[in-house]
Amino acid sequence: MNQTYQTQESGDREVLVFALGDEEYAVDILKVQEIRSYAGVTRIANVPPFIKxxxxxxxxxxxxxxLRLKFGLGTADYTEHTVVIVLNIGQRVVGAVVDGVSDVIGLSAEQIKAAPDFGTPLATEYLMGLASVEDRMLILIDVDAMMTSREMALVDRAEDAVA
Amino acid sequence: MDVTEFYQTFFEEAEELLDDMERHLLALDIAAPDRDQLDAIFRAAHSIKGGAGTFGFQALMDTTHHMENLLDRLRRGEITIDAHGVDVLLATRDVLKAQIDAYRNSDLPDADAAAQAGAALARLATGAAPQDEPEATAAPAIELDRAPVVADGERILALRITGVNAAEQDALAEELALFGTVSERQTQEHALELRLQTSEAAEDIESVLCFIIDADQLTITPAPIVEPIAQTAEAATTAAPEAPAAAPERPEPGESASADSAAPVERRAGTDRRAQAGAQEHSSLRVATDKIDAIINLVGELVITQSMLEQTARTAGGAQVESLTEGIAQLQRNARDLQEAVMSIRMVPMDFAFNRFPRLVRDLGHKLDKNVEMETIGGATELDKGLIERIMDPLTHLVRNSLDHGIETHAKRLQAGKPAAGRLTLAARHEGGNILIEIRDDGAGLDRDRILAKARESGLTVSDAMDDSEVWQLIFAPGFSTAAEVTDVSGRGVGMDVVKRNILQLGGHVDLVSQTGVGTTVRIVLPLTLAITDGMTVRVGDEVFILPLAAVVESMRVDEAAARDVGGQGRVINVRGDFLPLVELHRLFDIQGAQTHLSRAIAVVVKSESRHFALVVDELVGQQQVVVKNLETHFRKVRGISAATILGDGKVALILDVRALSRLTPPLGPLSSGNALSSSSNQAVEAVQ
Incomplete structure (x- = not known):
């Protein structure tokens, strides 16, 4: 699943759409390295429960x-169909468990609207906006901001080291 | 072919050759120089010259040429070397290094330095030489340039080749015809003399012929000319065939022809014979490290795929299953061997770093007028190449400090009743998942009072009650040691904060032990990023951990009765009279389904630094070599875990950080069985969870 997605030509960017519970989220396709199944994960002690x-x-x-556990969306069960989106965040790689991946969509700048200050389970600083595609609404995630955030506890941060 | 593509390779090779040269020079016994060593030094200079010629690095070529002249006379026993001679050669080596650096940066090398080095070498070479030779040896490169020039920049050279029969003579003449016009061929019984009109450098011709004949069979001189120039005539006579030693262009031993000098040969007229000769010289190959990493990862995948196949074969039925299983077992062995072989590529012995220090110690010792003996221990300890490169600067700094501030002068040492020569030891060894590098000296040690005084001056909060190790840590404080006068404080002053910062950046840490009047030891502990370590696989519940084998002392079954509570916060067990803190991994890592009953579990006694404690696990699974993978590349530091590795089945196993675990145990201090409970229950005990 490593091939480049070049399915749609309209719009300024292409996004990978995935589901968390009943909602549809999207990430920039260029951040996605691959999609794989959920298997062979070694537990790490004393970390937040959403870090598997x-x-x-x-x-x-x-x-x-x-991400289902992190944002309290959907049910966090693990089957052979459970999907992990492998994301490239700068030099780092992180896998995100989601409820399912649906499709890749091209979005134009006009389709993307600013995110509201409320109404989504995600903090506004991780959102790049909302996009409406026909009758669907996609929530665009800024994965860089989200995955390197302090609450994700994925990255050693200078201020933590001091504490 | 674009030769600039090969610049980088040449620079790297040349630097390695310079390192070889330096090592041999330092090891050279002046009283009775070893012929092999002189040969090795000569070959290094010669190979660099060959490459420099190929790429047109004139200054480099000239300097190595002077060096060669001297070395050649040395190895022929015509002159002897003394300590000053070694100094000159070492200094020349530095000039060469500077020249290479200059060419690398597309700069022009320092002409003055080259001229000085050349003159110094020439003086040495001629110092003990017969009087009629100095001109020839002093500036021989020019002599050949003075060979009569005919049209189109071509010159006429006189060649004499001895010890060849008629058939060989024909072959050689044919070979030479490729370079230019052969004339005046004179065949003698076992020798060939001819004139060659060519635009090629004499050196290139030598290089080519050296694949066919032995070096000392060949002599090249400028042809006696139509319009004699005084100097040229002189050179031609002094360099007569009867005295090959004085020949301005020295014949070269065939085996030392470097790949670089072989390159133009193949361009001109490659024969199989030449190609073979070139190929044999390559005993190593340069590969970019990310290519190796890619192979390592691919092999890892291969091992996992093999494990999957094995699983499938086990559950499959049918007549073919036996041969399938057999094949897979074979595949498994091959895959493991392959994995091991690939892993070892990235690892280099610590000697890589240590070998650079004898020179530094020698030079600095001279300068400071201190006599220092250096020894290295554990030079074979392997670690990742990338790490070695990054540890060089801090190491250099620490060694300098030891010499500058640690080891005392001659007089002071004798006064203190120590041997006149100071002792500096560099040691490396693996300790668990870490590599431990020590820089030890038997110098004056740190002066506690002066450090405290200096710290107060610098505005640091200190008190006289601080224990020694706390005081020593002060010298790592930024700002403590920036001023020049800090070097007066007996301790290692300048830049220790930088050393510490660099080492912290590598994920390591640095300690210092010092005793006034006895010496100082700086200990650097570094994680092994891609090192292979011997591990003991232990199981706790359903989870598997790797325990660095080096930390394991013993393992045992423990009776519940042998364990005692300490102040309700931790437990200790009595092992042959010593009370060891118990670290129950299932509790520490919150593992479900693990053995909680002590008598059914296993206690593994481990040591970290000088502390012993016992880890409680369910089962010892086995021992294996594991590849240490950094957890922080994509994640972050996890308490109690030093790194991770990938097991045969492709799953990740975490490697326990024994050092960190020891910090999680109650500090018991020295106990004896009699008063263990009463004294330790009063201690402030850190919670184990």
Missing amino acids: GVTNLRGQIVPIVD
């Missing part, structure tokens, strides 16, 4: 976070 642990991704030790 680490897994071996072709020799790299990569953390796996369950």
Whole structure:
């Protein structure tokens, strides 16, 4: 599943759409490295419950976070159909467990609206906006901001080191 | 072919050759120089010259040429070397290094330095030489340039080749015809003399012929010319065939022809014979490290795929299953061997770093007028190449400090009743998931009072009650040691904060132990990023951990009765009279389904630094070599875990950080069985969870 997605040509960006509970979220396709199934995760003690642990991704030790647990959406059960979106955040790689991946959509700038200050389970600083595509509403996530945030506890931060 | 593509390779090779040269120079016994060593030094200079010629690095070529002249006379026993001679050669080596750096940065090398080095070498070479030779040895490169020039920049060279029969003579003449016009061929019984009109450098011709004949069979001189120039005539006579030693262009041993000098050969007229000769010289290959990392990861995947196949075969039925299982077992062995072989590529011995220090110690010792003996221990300890490169600066700094501030002068040492020569030891060893590097000296040690005084001056909060280790830590404080006068404080002053910061950046830490009048030891502990370590696999509940084998002392079954509560916050067990803190991994890592009953679990006694404690696990699974993978590349530091590794089945296992675990145990201090409970229950005990 490593091929580049170039399905749609309209719009300024392409996004991968995935589901968390009843809602549809989207991330910039360029941030997505691959999609794989959820397997072989080694638990790590004393971390928040949404950090499922680490897994071996072709020799790299990569953390796996369950966005369903993090945002309290959907049910966090793990079957052979459970999907992990592997994301590239700068030099880092992180896997995100979601309820399912649906499709890749091209979005134009006009389709993207500013996110409201409320009404989503995600903090506004992680949102790039809302997009309406026909009768669907997509919530665009800024994965860089989200995955490196303090509450994700994925990254050692200078201020934590001092404390 | 664009030669600039090969610049980088040449620079790297040349630097390695310079390092070789330096090592041999330092090891050279002046009283009785070893011929092999002189040869090795000569070959290094010669190979660099060959490459420099190929790429047109004139200054580098000239300097190495002077060096060669001297070395050649040395190895022929025509002159002897003394300590000053070694100094000159070492200084020349530095000039060469500077020249290479200059070429690397597309700068022009320092001409003055080169001229000085050349003159110094020439003086040495001629110092003990017969009087009629100095001109030839002093500036021989020019002599050949003075060979009669005919049209189109071509010159006429006189070649004499001895020890060849008629058939070989024909072959050689044919070979030479590729370079230019052969004339005046004179065949003698075992020798060939001819004139060659060519635009090629004499050196290139030598390089080519050296694949066919032995170096000392060949002599090249400028042809005696139509319009004799005084100097040229002189050179031609002094460099007559009867005295090959004085030949301005020295014949070269065939085996030392570097890949670089072989390159132009193949361009001109490659024969199989030459290609083979070139190929044999490559005993190593340069590869970018990310390529190796890619292979390592791919092999990891291969091992996982093999495990999957094995699983499938086990559950499959049918007539073929036996041969399938057999094949998979074979695959497993091959995959493991492959994995091990690939892993070892990235690892280099610590000697890589240590070998650079004898020179530094020698030079600095001279400068400071201190006699210092240096020894290295554990140079074979392997660690990741990238790490070695990054540890060089801090190490250099610490060694300098030891010499500058640690080891005392001659007189002071004798006064203190110590041997006149100071002792500096560099040691490396693996300790658990870490590599431990020590820089030890038997110098004056740190002066507690002066450090405290200096710290007060710098506005740091200190008190006389601080224990020694706290005081020593002060010298790592930023700002403590920036001013020059800090070097007066007996301790390592300048830049220790930088050393500490660099090491912290590598994920390590640095400690210092010092005793006034006895010496100082700086200890650097570094994690092994991609090192392989011996691990003991232990199981707790359903989870598997790797325990660095080096930390394991013993394992045992423990009777519940042997364990005692300490102040309700931790437990200790009595092992042959010593009370060891118990660390129950299932509690520490909150593992469900683990053995909670002590008598059914296993206690593994481990040590960290000098502390012993017992880890409680369910089962010892086995021992294996594991590849240490950094957890922080994509995640963050986890308490009690030093790194991770990938097991044979592709799953990640965490490697326990024994050092960190020891910090989580109650500090018991020295106990004896009699008063253990009463004294330790009063201690402030850190909670184990």
